[in-house]
Amino acid sequence: MPDSGRSGSSSRERLVYHYTDEDGYKAIASQPVWKFKASRPERIDNPFGAYFTTEPPDAKNLAEKIGVSWQKTRFYFAFADYGDLRPVGTSRPARYQRKFYSPIDYEVELHRQRGSGENPSWT
């Protein structure tokens, strides 16, 4: 059963999100350890990697803020940030630093997982 991206997290914990479509969701959620595969972005010349954001599913104007298609925001995964992801766009002021990536496949074990499911903004 999908659950809230904010559930199970302490008030000080920062969450990181990965958005995907239904096929991506099923593939990642089928394993106890979530594995986000690094790939070459189809759009623009961003680095090879697995991409994440700190913007939650209920963020206003989510697609504009992080540059994603709505089709790819239908499902989400939320997990605790360990501070090990690299920022995209390093010259941004901190308040706008919301895109991150891992240059290699990125695994999230059960104790870091905070929620996943259909984006409530879609329903």
Add this chain to the structure above:
Amino acid sequence: MDMSGIDFAFSVPEGQSASATVLEACRRIWPRCVVRHAEEDVDRPIDDVALWENDVRVGEFFVYRSAADAENWHRNGSTLGNAAGMIHVMIDLNSVENDALPCIIEVHDPEDERIHEILNEIETGFAAPASN
């Protein structure tokens, strides 16, 4: 998750309004553009955003080439077909982080001629002496 967008970072001369400079550049190149604040869900014609032309020290907004482009983005998010129809403006004149520049323009089609013109206009605007 495929995220589009490339940042162009600008310094803002002391005493100059970053938002006014950006909006004026957009108005010149996209005369029918509309603007949406990042935390609102209302699009405003460029001529209705006089309030933002005051000195906005911290602010985030989107400028769409036209109302149709805005609708396309709201309905589809970022696609190849609408990439040249929006710029994303992020301003934080209070920013003190090392290497961070206070005005970021994120574009999704940097090869588009009109987008290129907007960036040039913004760069020229920030290079010009403040007019007040």
